[in-house]
Amino acid sequence: MKTIMIHEMPDHVGETVRIGAWLSNKRSSGKIAFLQLRDGSGFVQGVVVKEVVGEEVFSKAKSLHQESSLYVTAEVTEDERSSFGVELQVKDVEIINDAVDYPITPKEHGTEFLMDHRHLWLRSRKQHAVMKIRDEIIRSTYEFFHMNGFVKIDPPILTGSSPEGTTELFHTKYFDEDAYLSQSGQLYMEAAAMALGKVFSFGPTFRAEKSKTRRHLIEFWMIEPEMAFVQHEESLEIQEQYVSHIVQSVLQNCPLELERLGRDLSKLEKIQAPFPRITYDDAIKFLHEKGFDDIEWGDDFGAPHETAIAENFDMPVFITHYPKDIKSFYMQPHPDRDDVVLCADLIAPEGYGEIIGGSERIYDYELMKQRIQDHNLDEAAYEWYLDLCKYGAVPHSGFGLGLERTVAWISGVEHVRETIPFPRLLNRLYP
Helix, strand or coil: CEECCHHHHHHHCCCEEEEEEEEEEEEEECCEEEEEEECCCCEEEEEEEHHHHCHHHHHHHHHCCCCCEEEEEEEEEECCCCCCCEEEEEEEEEEEECCCCCCCCCCCCCHHHHHHCHHHHCCCHHHHHHHHHHHHHHHHHHHHHHHCCCEECCCCCEECCCCCCCCCCCEEEECCEEEEECCCCHHHHHHHHHHHCEEEEEEEEECCCCCCCCCCCCEEEEEEEEEECCCHHHHHHHHHHHHHHHHHHHHHHCHHHHHHCCCCHHHHHCCCCCCCEEEHHHHHHHHHHCCCCCCCCCCCCCHHHHHHHHCCCCCCEEEECCEHHHCCCCECECCCCCCEECEEEEEECCCCEEEEEEEEECCCHHHHHHHHHHCCCCHHHHHHHHHHHHCCCCCEEEEEEEHHHHHHHHHCCCCHHHCCCCCCECCECCC
16 A cells, blocks of 8 residues: 555555544544544644444544544545545544644634744644745745756854944854854855855845844844846846746646635736836835825835835836935945936835835945945955945945745745745744
8 A cells, every 4th residue: 555645645545544643623523523634744634434444443533632643544435626636535533642732722822823833823824825836936946046047045143343333233252252143145255256156045144133024133134146148138138037936836836825825817827027116216206295294305104105116016126226324325426317227116005115226336446445434334344345336346246135025925824934944033932
């Protein structure tokens, strides 16, 4: 007898198989019990008929508690109502572990309770769907960059300086030196791009930002490409192609998960490059026309401002050419204006905010040195970075995509805490 997983069942219709599974729920009607089974690859219903299996097996099935683990021997039969098109006609049940008093019941639970039991909450259908979509975004990310000639590079997590300053960094001691948990691998990726041309990283980043909004995490994952000989406009084209690719990959490969989450597929189906663009200058004018009198030229956008701009489009929208004083030191100045830089933020539709920040990078040695001084950064700590401008400097660009915000947008969940297996929030380091 073959042991298989649930997602393989459509290939075994008419066969008797064995699966290892957990009981997500059950109901019974007289002499028939219906077991909702899951094994990580999917969910399937097992039908237990007393006349078929006998009193002992039927009583065993009816006595199972939610999330008990078991081996099930059953015949795979077709069922149009099932998401996989099949169900199981159970012949035998072998209990591995009877999960008595499982804490997460089918009733409603508060968010804090569910977060305290995140290690168990992951088993739910909704969380299972979100994690599968996250995995598909990661898979299609590697696919996109490898198809386009990028090389995967891993920057360090412990750093001696910060690309954005040190106000939101986690400090630690590195033997007798100060060190910080990385908030971005960008500077190291620029060095890698000078060696390998087009590179990308995918790894954890940390922000010691005391924020409680639905868009923020303390620890999150970033995809950060850097590209030699690529300037601002070409970088925007690569960004919109990349985002289009991952959205279409999720639509193609995660239809059951999107359905389970109740996602409006029509909103995702239209996500195709090119994306609309609006300059920072025009965005300020637009916000003033919409009654946002709290923002002036030179201010950064908050969540309400980004949402208002995004609502004017049904696609992700680039906001380009921000004032240099509110952006990072390494951004290339606009060739015709000294007050803005060649950068863009990509704002997701439906109120999910910024998912990408990117720019063309400075490659002139004297200008980079001056910008480091203007930002009161320790020049000695950036000596290696200045070397990139001194030895074989070329125009180059890069960007960073926040994985969790992107998962939230594509899957349609409200809060980023549901888009990472074990979220780290302002007041949460457990479990």
